[in-house]
Amino acid sequence: MSNVVKKHKTAELGRPRSFDLDTALDRALRVFWRKGYEGTSLSDLTRAMRINRPSLYAAFGDKESLFRKALDRYMVRETRYWQKAIDAPTVREFVEKLLRGAAEAMSRAGSPRGCLLVQGALTCSAEAESVRRELSARRQAGEAAIRGRLKLAKKEGDLPAGADPGTLARYLTTVMQGMAVQAAGGANRTELRRVADTALKSWFGLISS
Amino acid sequence: MSNVVKKHKTAELGRPRSFDLDTALDRALRVFWRKGYEGTSLSDLTRAMRINRPSLYAAFGDKESLFRKALDRYMVRETRYWQKAIDAPTVREFVEKLLRGAAEAMSRAGSPRGCLLVQGALTCSAEAESVRRELSARRQAGEAAIRGRLKLAKKEGDLPAGADPGTLARYLTTVMQGMAVQAAGGANRTELRRVADTALKSWFGLISS
């Protein structure tokens, strides 16, 4: 079948789209980020994206599908500091980059405050349950990534033999999620940074056992 | 005016209410706690409370008014451990009771997991904004209570002169709010307890500077 060739031809067929997909998705992301999945209505979305409803559905599918696309973009864009932290040579630098990166990411000027994984749907009605679970799963994946880095550190002797990577990862995750609640409540960058520094200081007490 | 006397008379006039106010309010609280303010519909409420709509409105006012009444009850009932913690003689016991009390309260069998102040409305649509702010304000009041206890400890010499009650209170609050996110995501009592113990351990590192 010559589907591939045909696709290239048909790609330019028909009335051209009058808006930019990336721009529109960015705008949708910002609304979901600020208001949460259920707090955002389709009217909110079309207004922010500057497109009308049928265009939204044709380009992104239904509301949940659009949210997941926005979520993917959020993960790619807003969690780069995670990889930088994980790539750090020492566990001390890892934790520092992680906590301080979170403080920055959750208080970026021009972006909604807080973390989409937390404020997207901590609770919801029955209809949005699948979205809630998706966010919960992604939070757990983040914790697993931290745990993996700590396990590596332990193997390398960068963490004492008595340290439990699972417990420590859970603790770090909890602090970061708490920072997300703080940010959602209005905490600014200075305040978040102070929390991060306090947690970092506490870290040294934890691993010196 | 003889209003007082009259009220006693009229209190027994008319058709008697066929449901118990406290029971109904408890049921409403549980729904709000589990689904959040906006995730809960009036149909959810009337079903759970086993009353119909006009009875709900007559007894509790509109949805927001009912939520605030449920919130008041939640605060009275679910944060008793706060006062016990604050009343503890030493700052060490205060922090221990606070963190462990939170772990217990957020994982009580037969109650929704997590904290209503966090999952009630971290984000919302424009209509629920006043509820979101109310919850944010109550979280901040909790932080202020912790700060007050730490200030007292500092004055008593139970905290070192270099310790900053504001920063420490913010840190403790953040950890507890993170625990609420963990609980909302399904963390059980054992896991929450482990987080609390880890934070408690970290505490000693923080105040020994």
Add this chain to the structure above:
DNA sequence: TCACTTTCTGACTGATCGGTACAAAACTGA
């Protein structure tokens, strides 16, 4: 029994929810 008061029940309101049908518009290749 009967006026009076309050609650209960069920049906209803206008507004908004997420989602879609339809036809005009804007492009392509022929």
Add this chain to the structure above:
DNA sequence: TCAGTTTTGTACCGATCAGTCAGAAAGTGA
């Protein structure tokens, strides 16, 4: 110019939202 294809804007869909009306029901005192 004209068929074919895709997007556009408008107007609409049934369902559900929070909230209310009106009348029957259930109690009171006289």
